[in-house]
Amino acid sequence: TTYPAAEVGKIARSVGALFLLDTVSSIAGIDVRTDEWGVDLNMTGSQKCLAAPLGMALVAVSPRAWEVMEHRSKPARSWAYDLLRWKEWWIPMSRGGQVPDGAPRRQPVSMPTHLTAAMSVAVRLILEEGLAHRFRRHDVAATALRRGLAAMGVEMFPDPSILSNTVSCLKVPKGIEPAAVVAQMRDRYGILIGTGLDKMRTTTLRIGTMGVTASPPYVLPTLSALELALRDLGYKCEPGAGVAAAQAAFADLT
Structure with a gap:
């Protein structure tokens, strides 16, 4: 089923809560408007409507969510799930990260090369279809x-x-x-x-x-x-x- 995500986003913002949206069975199959709906963490997988192989977790993070992470009282429970590592090591400043544009970037974990390549092809096919x-x-x-x-x-x-x-x-x-x-x-x-x-x-x-x-x-x-x-x-x-x-x-x- 689907539900009124735009309205849920408004409610979340009205009470100062982060809006986490599960789009595992939605992204690339129905119109999901992450920024317009005020989604702070949009989480999906690679294997469903994106039509790539199983094995990748994809997360879109809002500026508000980054701010909450940066001011959290306790550190993340695991290295792999600490999204701030990606902001510090991989995301360039032009995209809201901390790595100077043009400077070498590092991935905080070992990435599955074959899955990354497959995801690239899947996204290309989606954009070609429109x-x-x-x-x-x-x-x-x-x-x-x-x-x-x-x-x-x-x-x-x-x-x-x-x-x-x-x-x-x-x-x-x-x-x-x-x-x-x-x-x-x-x-x-x-x-x-x-x-x-x-x-x-x-x-x-x-x-x-x-x-x-x-x-x-x-x-x-x-x-x-x-x-x-x-x-x-x-x-x-x-x-x-x-x-x-x-x-x-x-x-x-x-």
Whole structure:
């Protein structure tokens, strides 16, 4: 789901609190306005909508957050997680750091060269596609997926007004275990989705439309495999209805 981050940012500023925003499943898939929303620490990962390999943690830090760190009463608990090290050793003064522009810079930790190179390529591909087109592609893919699920008689969770364009959560039909659907799709049809999390693990499934998977070559086979798996487990629905509805959505919206 998504939530009103801009409004949350205003509340945080009104009480003098830092605003930390988790955008692991959002960055490069939906429009996230870090500065405009007053986000102090925007934290994401490399492997989802950015479509780079797993293994990098990315953080955007506001001037207000830097100031709080510089005046903290206790030091950071670990060297690797001390963001001030990056400001002191790596970030040039022109970008708010402490390293004179043009002077040698040092990374406070050993960086994974292969992941850094892969992230560079991923960002280049995103910019080549264009953010507006990329956001639209994720919107269309999520809409097509939801229309396909509706045609199969499968309900979404939660309120449609806050559904995300990058991860869709659906209610599993009564009498069917989510884990059984995941196993059937994986083992028989070669497609992997996930169960819900925590208390929702036994009642919901999650399907991602992120990065390259926000496209017909991924959405349509996923709907087909989901329908077949549900039918294998006793669910009744019109054969092919989900894929047909999603195909129509892609045709109408692109």
